Amino acid sequence: MSSRKRFWKSVTLGEQDGLFGPELDGRPIRLPKGTVLAVPSRSLGQALVAEWSRIPDNEAFTPEQLPLTRIAGTMIERIRPDLVEARETLLRRGLDDGLCYRKEKPDSTVERVLEWLAKEGIRPIVTDGLMPITQSGDYITGLERLLAQQNEAELAALGVLTQSFGSLLLALALVSGTISREAAISVANADERRQLEVWGRDDELFRVMMTREQDTTEALTFLGFAQEG
Template sequence: MADMDKGKEPREQFGAIFGDFAPGQKDSSENPMMRSKEAAKTPLPKRFYKAASLGEETGDRGEALFGVLLDGRKVKSPAKKTITVPSRALAQALVAEWEAQEKEINPALMPLTRLVNSTIDGVEASRGAMIDEIVSYLNNDFICYPATHPERLVLRQKEHWHPVLDRAEEALGGRFVQASGILAVEQSPVMGERLRRLWADLDIFQLGAVHSIMTLTGSALLAFALWDGFLGPDAVWTAAMIDEDWNIELWGEDEEASKRRQFRRAEFDAAVLVLAALRH
Protein backbone atom coordinates (compact mmCIF):
# COMPACT_ATOMS: atom_id res chain seq x y z
CA MET A 1 0.00 0.00 0.00
CA ALA A 2 1.36 3.40 -0.92
CA ASP A 3 2.10 6.04 1.69
CA MET A 4 -0.08 9.08 1.08
CA ASP A 5 2.66 11.48 2.15
CA LYS A 6 4.92 10.52 -0.74
CA GLY A 7 5.18 12.58 -3.88
CA LYS A 8 3.67 15.84 -4.95
CA GLU A 9 0.04 16.59 -5.69
CA PRO A 10 -1.40 15.69 -9.08
CA ARG A 11 -2.40 18.48 -11.40
CA GLU A 12 -4.43 21.12 -9.59
CA GLN A 13 -7.15 21.23 -12.21
CA PHE A 14 -9.91 19.47 -10.31
CA GLY A 15 -11.82 22.70 -9.64
CA ALA A 16 -12.24 23.14 -13.37
CA ILE A 17 -13.07 19.45 -13.87
CA PHE A 18 -15.56 18.95 -11.06
CA GLY A 19 -16.86 22.47 -10.44
CA ASP A 20 -18.14 23.84 -7.16
CA PHE A 21 -20.94 22.77 -4.89
CA ALA A 22 -23.09 24.84 -2.54
CA PRO A 23 -24.54 22.54 0.13
CA GLY A 24 -28.15 23.18 0.95
CA GLN A 25 -29.26 24.47 -2.43
CA LYS A 26 -32.37 22.67 -3.59
CA ASP A 27 -31.24 21.94 -7.12
CA SER A 28 -27.96 20.41 -6.06
CA SER A 29 -28.93 17.06 -7.57
CA GLU A 30 -29.08 18.64 -11.03
CA ASN A 31 -25.91 20.74 -10.79
CA PRO A 32 -23.45 17.95 -11.62
CA MET A 33 -25.36 17.15 -14.79
CA MET A 34 -25.45 20.82 -15.74
CA ARG A 35 -21.72 21.06 -15.12
CA SER A 36 -21.18 17.96 -17.22
CA LYS A 37 -23.13 19.54 -20.07
CA GLU A 38 -21.03 22.67 -19.77
CA ALA A 39 -17.86 20.60 -19.71
CA ALA A 40 -18.99 18.83 -22.87
CA LYS A 41 -18.65 22.13 -24.72
CA THR A 42 -14.89 22.01 -24.20
CA PRO A 43 -12.52 19.05 -24.46
CA LEU A 44 -12.31 16.90 -21.35
CA PRO A 45 -8.90 16.82 -19.64
CA LYS A 46 -6.70 13.96 -20.69
CA ARG A 47 -5.91 11.20 -18.24
CA PHE A 48 -2.50 12.29 -16.98
CA TYR A 49 -1.72 9.39 -14.64
CA LYS A 50 -0.77 5.79 -15.27
CA ALA A 51 -2.39 4.20 -12.22
CA ALA A 52 -4.82 4.99 -9.42
CA SER A 53 -4.18 3.25 -6.10
CA LEU A 54 -5.25 3.23 -2.46
CA GLY A 55 -3.37 5.33 0.06
CA GLU A 56 -3.58 5.33 3.85
CA GLU A 57 -2.59 7.83 6.51
CA THR A 58 -3.31 8.59 10.16
CA GLY A 59 -5.66 11.43 11.06
CA ASP A 60 -5.28 14.03 13.79
CA ARG A 61 -7.13 11.80 16.29
CA GLY A 62 -5.14 8.71 15.39
CA GLU A 63 -7.82 7.30 13.11
CA ALA A 64 -7.08 5.54 9.85
CA LEU A 65 -7.93 7.56 6.75
CA PHE A 66 -7.92 6.35 3.17
CA GLY A 67 -7.61 8.16 -0.13
CA VAL A 68 -6.72 8.01 -3.80
CA LEU A 69 -3.21 8.18 -5.15
CA LEU A 70 -2.54 8.96 -8.79
CA ASP A 71 0.91 7.66 -9.60
CA GLY A 72 1.58 7.83 -5.87
CA ARG A 73 0.41 11.41 -5.48
CA LYS A 74 -2.54 12.58 -3.40
CA VAL A 75 -5.77 13.70 -5.01
CA LYS A 76 -7.17 17.01 -3.82
CA SER A 77 -10.64 18.51 -4.03
CA PRO A 78 -11.58 21.62 -6.05
CA ALA A 79 -10.89 23.61 -2.83
CA LYS A 80 -7.46 21.93 -2.66
CA LYS A 81 -8.24 19.79 0.37
CA THR A 82 -6.72 16.32 0.47
CA ILE A 83 -9.36 13.70 -0.31
CA THR A 84 -9.51 11.17 2.52
CA VAL A 85 -12.39 9.10 3.83
CA PRO A 86 -12.76 7.02 7.02
CA SER A 87 -13.53 3.79 5.16
CA ARG A 88 -11.22 1.55 3.15
CA ALA A 89 -14.15 0.23 1.09
CA LEU A 90 -15.25 3.76 0.22
CA ALA A 91 -11.73 4.74 -0.81
CA GLN A 92 -11.46 1.61 -2.95
CA ALA A 93 -14.64 2.66 -4.74
CA LEU A 94 -13.11 6.08 -5.35
CA VAL A 95 -9.96 4.45 -6.72
CA ALA A 96 -12.12 2.36 -9.05
CA GLU A 97 -13.74 5.51 -10.47
CA TRP A 98 -10.36 7.05 -11.21
CA GLU A 99 -8.97 3.84 -12.64
CA ALA A 100 -12.05 3.47 -14.88
CA GLN A 101 -11.25 6.72 -16.68
CA GLU A 102 -9.64 5.84 -19.96
CA LYS A 103 -8.22 8.51 -22.25
CA GLU A 104 -10.08 11.40 -20.60
CA ILE A 105 -11.34 12.31 -17.13
CA ASN A 106 -15.11 12.52 -17.34
CA PRO A 107 -16.77 13.81 -14.14
CA ALA A 108 -20.16 12.59 -15.38
CA LEU A 109 -18.86 9.06 -14.83
CA MET A 110 -17.53 9.79 -11.32
CA PRO A 111 -20.57 10.40 -9.06
CA LEU A 112 -18.86 9.16 -5.90
CA THR A 113 -15.84 11.40 -6.47
CA ARG A 114 -18.12 14.39 -6.98
CA LEU A 115 -20.08 13.62 -3.81
CA VAL A 116 -16.94 13.17 -1.70
CA ASN A 117 -15.41 16.35 -3.15
CA SER A 118 -18.49 18.38 -2.31
CA THR A 119 -18.71 16.83 1.15
CA ILE A 120 -15.13 17.62 2.06
CA ASP A 121 -15.28 21.12 0.63
CA GLY A 122 -18.64 22.28 1.91
CA VAL A 123 -20.62 20.17 4.34
CA GLU A 124 -19.05 21.06 7.68
CA ALA A 125 -19.38 24.80 7.06
CA SER A 126 -23.02 24.33 6.00
CA ARG A 127 -24.02 21.71 8.57
CA GLY A 128 -26.64 23.86 10.29
CA ALA A 129 -28.22 25.04 7.05
CA MET A 130 -28.33 21.51 5.66
CA ILE A 131 -30.04 20.09 8.72
CA ASP A 132 -32.47 23.02 8.70
CA GLU A 133 -33.34 22.21 5.09
CA ILE A 134 -33.83 18.53 5.87
CA VAL A 135 -36.20 19.40 8.72
CA SER A 136 -38.08 21.88 6.55
CA TYR A 137 -38.61 19.17 3.91
CA LEU A 138 -40.90 17.39 6.35
CA ASN A 139 -43.51 20.10 5.69
CA ASN A 140 -43.28 19.61 1.93
CA ASP A 141 -42.49 15.93 1.65
CA PHE A 142 -44.29 14.62 -1.42
CA ILE A 143 -45.32 11.35 0.22
CA CYS A 144 -47.58 13.45 2.46
CA TYR A 145 -49.42 14.63 -0.65
CA PRO A 146 -50.90 11.50 -2.25
CA ALA A 147 -53.12 11.53 -5.31
CA THR A 148 -56.88 11.16 -4.98
CA HIS A 149 -57.29 9.49 -8.38
CA PRO A 150 -57.02 7.36 -10.43
CA GLU A 151 -57.49 4.45 -8.10
CA ARG A 152 -54.57 2.41 -9.46
CA LEU A 153 -52.15 5.26 -8.75
CA VAL A 154 -53.68 5.84 -5.30
CA LEU A 155 -53.18 2.18 -4.40
CA ARG A 156 -49.62 2.15 -5.73
CA GLN A 157 -48.69 5.21 -3.68
CA LYS A 158 -50.35 3.76 -0.60
CA GLU A 159 -48.44 0.48 -0.97
CA HIS A 160 -45.05 2.17 -1.13
CA TRP A 161 -45.56 5.32 0.95
CA HIS A 162 -47.71 4.34 3.93
CA PRO A 163 -45.15 1.96 5.45
CA VAL A 164 -42.56 4.77 5.29
CA LEU A 165 -44.93 7.13 7.06
CA ASP A 166 -45.76 4.53 9.70
CA ARG A 167 -42.08 3.85 10.42
CA ALA A 168 -41.22 7.55 10.55
CA GLU A 169 -44.10 8.23 12.92
CA GLU A 170 -42.92 5.43 15.18
CA ALA A 171 -39.34 6.68 15.19
CA LEU A 172 -40.03 10.42 15.37
CA GLY A 173 -42.89 10.34 17.85
CA GLY A 174 -45.75 12.04 16.03
CA ARG A 175 -48.32 11.83 13.27
CA PHE A 176 -47.89 13.09 9.73
CA VAL A 177 -50.81 14.96 8.20
CA GLN A 178 -51.61 13.92 4.65
CA ALA A 179 -53.25 16.34 2.25
CA SER A 180 -54.24 16.58 -1.38
CA GLY A 181 -54.23 19.54 -3.71
CA ILE A 182 -51.92 22.54 -3.85
CA LEU A 183 -52.34 23.75 -0.27
CA ALA A 184 -49.38 22.91 1.94
CA VAL A 185 -49.83 21.40 5.37
CA GLU A 186 -47.65 22.11 8.37
CA GLN A 187 -46.39 19.09 10.21
CA SER A 188 -45.82 18.92 13.95
CA PRO A 189 -42.46 20.48 14.89
CA VAL A 190 -41.93 17.61 17.34
CA MET A 191 -40.94 15.25 14.54
CA GLY A 192 -38.63 17.78 12.94
CA GLU A 193 -36.79 18.36 16.19
CA ARG A 194 -36.52 14.65 16.80
CA LEU A 195 -34.99 14.17 13.36
CA ARG A 196 -32.64 17.09 14.01
CA ARG A 197 -31.39 15.40 17.19
CA LEU A 198 -30.98 12.06 15.43
CA TRP A 199 -28.85 13.55 12.67
CA ALA A 200 -27.04 16.30 14.56
CA ASP A 201 -24.00 14.10 15.14
CA LEU A 202 -23.73 12.55 11.67
CA ASP A 203 -20.24 12.86 10.28
CA ILE A 204 -19.84 15.02 7.19
CA PHE A 205 -19.98 12.07 4.81
CA GLN A 206 -23.19 10.65 6.26
CA LEU A 207 -24.82 14.09 6.33
CA GLY A 208 -23.74 14.81 2.77
CA ALA A 209 -25.15 11.45 1.68
CA VAL A 210 -28.56 11.78 3.36
CA HIS A 211 -28.89 15.34 2.05
CA SER A 212 -28.06 14.14 -1.45
CA ILE A 213 -30.60 11.31 -1.19
CA MET A 214 -33.22 13.77 0.02
CA THR A 215 -32.68 16.17 -2.88
CA LEU A 216 -32.53 13.36 -5.44
CA THR A 217 -35.73 11.71 -4.23
CA GLY A 218 -37.50 14.88 -3.10
CA SER A 219 -38.23 13.28 0.25
CA ALA A 220 -36.64 13.57 3.68
CA LEU A 221 -38.80 10.64 4.78
CA LEU A 222 -37.38 8.35 2.11
CA ALA A 223 -33.87 9.46 3.06
CA PHE A 224 -34.72 8.60 6.66
CA ALA A 225 -36.13 5.19 5.66
CA LEU A 226 -32.87 4.34 3.90
CA TRP A 227 -30.63 5.63 6.69
CA ASP A 228 -32.77 3.82 9.26
CA GLY A 229 -32.47 0.55 7.36
CA PHE A 230 -36.24 0.29 7.01
CA LEU A 231 -36.03 0.21 3.21
CA GLY A 232 -33.29 -0.88 0.86
CA PRO A 233 -32.00 1.34 -1.97
CA ASP A 234 -34.16 -0.16 -4.72
CA ALA A 235 -37.31 0.14 -2.61
CA VAL A 236 -36.52 3.79 -1.84
CA TRP A 237 -35.89 4.54 -5.51
CA THR A 238 -39.11 2.80 -6.54
CA ALA A 239 -41.09 4.81 -3.98
CA ALA A 240 -39.49 8.04 -5.18
CA MET A 241 -40.23 7.31 -8.85
CA ILE A 242 -43.90 6.30 -8.55
CA ASP A 243 -45.33 9.48 -10.05
CA GLU A 244 -42.64 9.63 -12.73
CA ASP A 245 -43.21 5.97 -13.62
CA TRP A 246 -46.94 6.57 -13.79
CA ASN A 247 -46.48 9.37 -16.32
CA ILE A 248 -44.13 7.18 -18.37
CA GLU A 249 -46.78 4.46 -18.46
CA LEU A 250 -49.31 6.98 -19.73
CA TRP A 251 -47.25 9.02 -22.15
CA GLY A 252 -44.06 7.12 -22.83
CA GLU A 253 -40.50 7.99 -21.90
CA ASP A 254 -38.64 11.01 -23.23
CA GLU A 255 -35.02 10.32 -24.19
CA GLU A 256 -33.64 13.38 -22.43
CA ALA A 257 -35.69 12.64 -19.31
CA SER A 258 -34.36 9.07 -19.37
CA LYS A 259 -30.78 10.34 -19.43
CA ARG A 260 -31.47 12.68 -16.51
CA ARG A 261 -32.99 9.80 -14.56
CA GLN A 262 -29.99 7.57 -15.19
CA PHE A 263 -27.71 10.36 -14.03
CA ARG A 264 -29.78 10.87 -10.87
CA ARG A 265 -29.72 7.14 -10.14
CA ALA A 266 -25.93 7.13 -10.37
CA GLU A 267 -25.85 10.05 -7.91
CA PHE A 268 -28.26 8.18 -5.65
CA ASP A 269 -26.19 5.00 -5.76
CA ALA A 270 -23.07 6.97 -4.81
CA ALA A 271 -24.81 8.37 -1.73
CA VAL A 272 -26.09 4.88 -0.84
CA LEU A 273 -22.53 3.56 -1.09
CA VAL A 274 -21.35 6.21 1.37
CA LEU A 275 -24.03 5.31 3.91
CA ALA A 276 -23.36 1.59 3.52
CA ALA A 277 -19.62 2.02 3.94
CA LEU A 278 -20.01 4.10 7.09
CA ARG A 279 -22.84 2.15 8.72
CA HIS A 280 -21.75 0.98 12.15
Protein backbone atom coordinates in the same frame (compact mmCIF):
# COMPACT_ATOMS: atom_id res chain seq x y z
CA MET B 1 -18.66 20.44 -17.17
CA SER B 2 -15.53 20.35 -19.32
CA SER B 3 -13.52 17.16 -19.51
CA ARG B 4 -9.87 16.54 -18.67
CA LYS B 5 -7.48 13.85 -19.84
CA ARG B 6 -5.89 11.24 -17.64
CA PHE B 7 -2.37 12.45 -16.96
CA TRP B 8 -1.29 9.99 -14.24
CA LYS B 9 0.33 6.59 -14.57
CA SER B 10 -0.53 4.99 -11.24
CA VAL B 11 -3.20 5.31 -8.57
CA THR B 12 -2.35 4.15 -5.06
CA LEU B 13 -3.96 4.39 -1.64
CA GLY B 14 -2.38 6.98 0.59
CA GLU B 15 -2.79 7.17 4.36
CA GLN B 16 -2.12 10.08 6.68
CA ASP B 17 -3.47 10.92 10.11
CA GLY B 18 -6.02 8.11 9.92
CA LEU B 19 -7.43 9.24 6.58
CA PHE B 20 -7.29 7.31 3.31
CA GLY B 21 -7.40 8.63 -0.22
CA PRO B 22 -6.20 8.06 -3.77
CA GLU B 23 -2.82 9.38 -4.84
CA LEU B 24 -1.97 10.01 -8.48
CA ASP B 25 1.68 9.16 -9.11
CA GLY B 26 2.26 9.55 -5.38
CA ARG B 27 0.47 12.89 -5.02
CA PRO B 28 -2.85 13.37 -3.20
CA ILE B 29 -5.85 14.72 -5.06
CA ARG B 30 -7.02 18.15 -4.01
CA LEU B 31 -10.65 19.19 -4.14
CA PRO B 32 -11.87 22.57 -5.49
CA LYS B 33 -11.30 24.35 -2.15
CA GLY B 34 -7.85 22.83 -1.77
CA THR B 35 -8.70 20.10 0.72
CA VAL B 36 -7.10 16.71 0.19
CA LEU B 37 -9.47 13.97 -0.99
CA ALA B 38 -9.15 11.62 2.00
CA VAL B 39 -11.76 9.83 4.10
CA PRO B 40 -11.85 8.01 7.47
CA SER B 41 -12.87 4.70 5.88
CA ARG B 42 -10.17 2.54 4.29
CA SER B 43 -12.85 0.74 2.27
CA LEU B 44 -14.12 4.00 0.84
CA GLY B 45 -10.56 5.12 0.17
CA GLN B 46 -9.95 1.92 -1.78
CA ALA B 47 -13.18 2.47 -3.72
CA LEU B 48 -11.99 5.96 -4.64
CA VAL B 49 -8.69 4.47 -5.84
CA ALA B 50 -10.61 2.00 -8.00
CA GLU B 51 -12.76 4.80 -9.41
CA TRP B 52 -9.74 6.84 -10.53
CA SER B 53 -7.97 3.72 -11.80
CA ARG B 54 -10.85 2.98 -14.17
CA ILE B 55 -10.20 6.15 -16.18
CA PRO B 56 -8.49 4.90 -19.40
CA ASP B 57 -4.95 6.06 -20.15
CA ASN B 58 -4.76 9.38 -22.03
CA GLU B 59 -8.54 9.55 -22.40
CA ALA B 60 -10.80 12.43 -21.45
CA PHE B 61 -13.01 12.09 -18.39
CA THR B 62 -15.65 14.16 -16.61
CA PRO B 63 -16.84 14.38 -12.97
CA GLU B 64 -19.81 12.19 -13.92
CA GLN B 65 -17.37 9.27 -14.16
CA LEU B 66 -16.29 9.87 -10.55
CA PRO B 67 -19.54 9.74 -8.54
CA LEU B 68 -17.96 8.51 -5.30
CA THR B 69 -15.36 11.26 -5.52
CA ARG B 70 -18.11 13.82 -6.09
CA ILE B 71 -20.06 12.72 -3.00
CA ALA B 72 -16.90 12.46 -0.91
CA GLY B 73 -15.91 15.96 -1.99
CA THR B 74 -19.26 17.32 -0.86
CA MET B 75 -18.86 15.54 2.47
CA ILE B 76 -15.32 16.87 3.01
CA GLU B 77 -15.66 20.48 1.85
CA ARG B 78 -19.30 21.31 2.46
CA ILE B 79 -20.69 19.02 5.17
CA ARG B 80 -17.74 18.35 7.49
CA PRO B 81 -16.98 22.06 8.16
CA ASP B 82 -20.56 22.71 9.36
CA LEU B 83 -22.67 19.68 10.26
CA VAL B 84 -25.30 21.95 11.80
CA GLU B 85 -25.88 23.80 8.53
CA ALA B 86 -25.95 20.52 6.59
CA ARG B 87 -28.67 19.20 8.87
CA GLU B 88 -30.63 22.46 8.72
CA THR B 89 -30.51 22.38 4.91
CA LEU B 90 -32.03 18.90 4.91
CA LEU B 91 -34.57 19.91 7.54
CA ARG B 92 -35.80 22.75 5.33
CA ARG B 93 -36.44 20.27 2.56
CA GLY B 94 -38.35 18.05 4.97
CA LEU B 95 -40.73 20.86 5.93
CA ASP B 96 -42.42 20.58 2.54
CA ASP B 97 -41.76 16.93 1.83
CA GLY B 98 -42.98 15.30 -1.37
CA LEU B 99 -44.11 12.22 0.52
CA CYS B 100 -46.75 14.30 2.31
CA TYR B 101 -48.67 15.05 -0.90
CA ARG B 102 -50.72 12.05 -1.96
CA LYS B 103 -52.08 11.85 -5.47
CA GLU B 104 -53.51 8.40 -4.99
CA LYS B 105 -53.99 5.82 -2.27
CA PRO B 106 -50.55 5.24 -0.69
CA ASP B 107 -48.92 1.90 -1.36
CA SER B 108 -47.45 -0.42 1.24
CA THR B 109 -44.02 1.21 1.03
CA VAL B 110 -45.37 4.65 1.91
CA GLU B 111 -47.37 3.17 4.78
CA ARG B 112 -44.23 1.41 6.03
CA VAL B 113 -42.31 4.68 5.93
CA LEU B 114 -45.04 6.49 7.87
CA GLU B 115 -45.18 3.69 10.45
CA TRP B 116 -41.41 3.87 10.92
CA LEU B 117 -41.54 7.65 11.27
CA ALA B 118 -44.27 7.35 13.90
CA LYS B 119 -42.02 5.04 15.94
CA GLU B 120 -39.38 7.78 15.71
CA GLY B 121 -41.90 10.31 17.03
CA ILE B 122 -42.39 11.94 13.64
CA ARG B 123 -45.98 12.23 12.43
CA PRO B 124 -46.21 14.38 9.30
CA ILE B 125 -49.43 15.98 8.17
CA VAL B 126 -50.39 14.39 4.86
CA THR B 127 -52.79 15.80 2.26
CA ASP B 128 -54.32 14.82 -1.05
CA GLY B 129 -54.68 18.50 -1.96
CA LEU B 130 -52.34 20.93 -3.69
CA MET B 131 -52.05 23.65 -1.04
CA PRO B 132 -48.80 23.78 0.95
CA ILE B 133 -48.82 22.10 4.35
CA THR B 134 -47.58 23.65 7.57
CA GLN B 135 -46.10 20.90 9.70
CA SER B 136 -46.41 20.85 13.49
CA GLY B 137 -43.73 21.83 15.96
CA ASP B 138 -43.54 18.22 17.12
CA TYR B 139 -42.83 17.09 13.57
CA ILE B 140 -40.01 19.60 13.24
CA THR B 141 -38.53 18.62 16.61
CA GLY B 142 -38.69 14.93 15.73
CA LEU B 143 -37.06 15.50 12.36
CA GLU B 144 -34.31 17.60 13.98
CA ARG B 145 -33.67 14.79 16.45
CA LEU B 146 -33.42 12.18 13.71
CA LEU B 147 -31.10 14.32 11.58
CA ALA B 148 -28.86 14.95 14.61
CA GLN B 149 -28.17 11.20 14.66
CA GLN B 150 -26.78 11.19 11.10
CA ASN B 151 -23.02 11.31 10.65
CA GLU B 152 -21.21 13.14 7.84
CA ALA B 153 -21.33 10.19 5.42
CA GLU B 154 -25.03 9.65 6.04
CA LEU B 155 -25.69 13.36 5.56
CA ALA B 156 -23.80 13.27 2.26
CA ALA B 157 -25.85 10.32 1.04
CA LEU B 158 -29.07 11.92 2.26
CA GLY B 159 -28.27 15.07 0.32
CA VAL B 160 -28.06 13.11 -2.93
CA LEU B 161 -31.14 11.01 -2.20
CA THR B 162 -33.32 13.87 -0.98
CA GLN B 163 -32.58 15.89 -4.09
CA SER B 164 -33.27 12.90 -6.32
CA PHE B 165 -36.45 11.75 -4.55
CA GLY B 166 -37.89 15.15 -3.70
CA SER B 167 -38.40 13.66 -0.24
CA LEU B 168 -36.20 13.70 2.85
CA LEU B 169 -38.56 11.29 4.59
CA LEU B 170 -38.20 8.68 1.86
CA ALA B 171 -34.42 9.16 1.86
CA LEU B 172 -34.22 8.73 5.65
CA ALA B 173 -36.27 5.54 5.48
CA LEU B 174 -33.93 4.13 2.84
CA VAL B 175 -30.73 5.05 4.71
CA SER B 176 -32.14 3.58 7.93
CA GLY B 177 -32.80 0.25 6.20
CA THR B 178 -36.57 0.51 6.69
CA ILE B 179 -37.22 0.11 2.97
CA SER B 180 -35.23 -1.35 0.10
CA ARG B 181 -33.56 0.52 -2.74
CA GLU B 182 -36.12 -0.90 -5.18
CA ALA B 183 -39.06 0.14 -3.01
CA ALA B 184 -37.73 3.67 -2.58
CA ILE B 185 -37.17 4.11 -6.32
CA SER B 186 -40.64 2.77 -7.05
CA VAL B 187 -42.22 5.42 -4.81
CA ALA B 188 -39.97 8.19 -6.16
CA ASN B 189 -40.83 7.26 -9.76
CA ALA B 190 -44.58 7.09 -9.17
CA ASP B 191 -45.37 10.42 -10.87
CA GLU B 192 -43.36 9.54 -13.96
CA ARG B 193 -45.05 6.16 -14.22
CA ARG B 194 -48.48 7.78 -14.06
CA GLN B 195 -47.53 10.20 -16.83
CA LEU B 196 -46.26 7.34 -18.99
CA GLU B 197 -49.54 5.49 -18.50
CA VAL B 198 -51.45 8.55 -19.70
CA TRP B 199 -49.20 9.84 -22.49
CA GLY B 200 -47.24 6.81 -23.58
CA ARG B 201 -43.50 6.64 -24.19
CA ASP B 202 -41.54 9.77 -23.31
CA ASP B 203 -37.76 9.70 -23.56
CA GLU B 204 -37.33 12.58 -21.12
CA LEU B 205 -39.37 10.80 -18.45
CA PHE B 206 -37.31 7.66 -18.95
CA ARG B 207 -34.15 9.74 -18.57
CA VAL B 208 -35.41 11.22 -15.29
CA MET B 209 -36.24 7.78 -13.94
CA MET B 210 -32.90 6.28 -14.98
CA THR B 211 -30.99 9.22 -13.48
CA ARG B 212 -32.86 8.74 -10.22
CA GLU B 213 -31.91 5.06 -10.16
CA GLN B 214 -28.29 5.93 -10.84
CA ASP B 215 -28.22 8.61 -8.14
CA THR B 216 -29.67 6.14 -5.64
CA THR B 217 -27.16 3.44 -6.50
CA GLU B 218 -24.24 5.88 -6.22
CA ALA B 219 -25.39 7.27 -2.86
CA LEU B 220 -25.92 3.82 -1.36
CA THR B 221 -22.61 2.55 -2.74
CA PHE B 222 -20.83 5.52 -1.17
CA LEU B 223 -22.55 4.99 2.16
CA GLY B 224 -21.91 1.26 2.13
CA PHE B 225 -18.16 1.74 1.71
CA ALA B 226 -18.11 4.55 4.30
CA GLN B 227 -19.79 2.31 6.86
CA GLU B 228 -17.39 -0.58 6.30
CA GLY B 229 -14.57 1.33 7.96
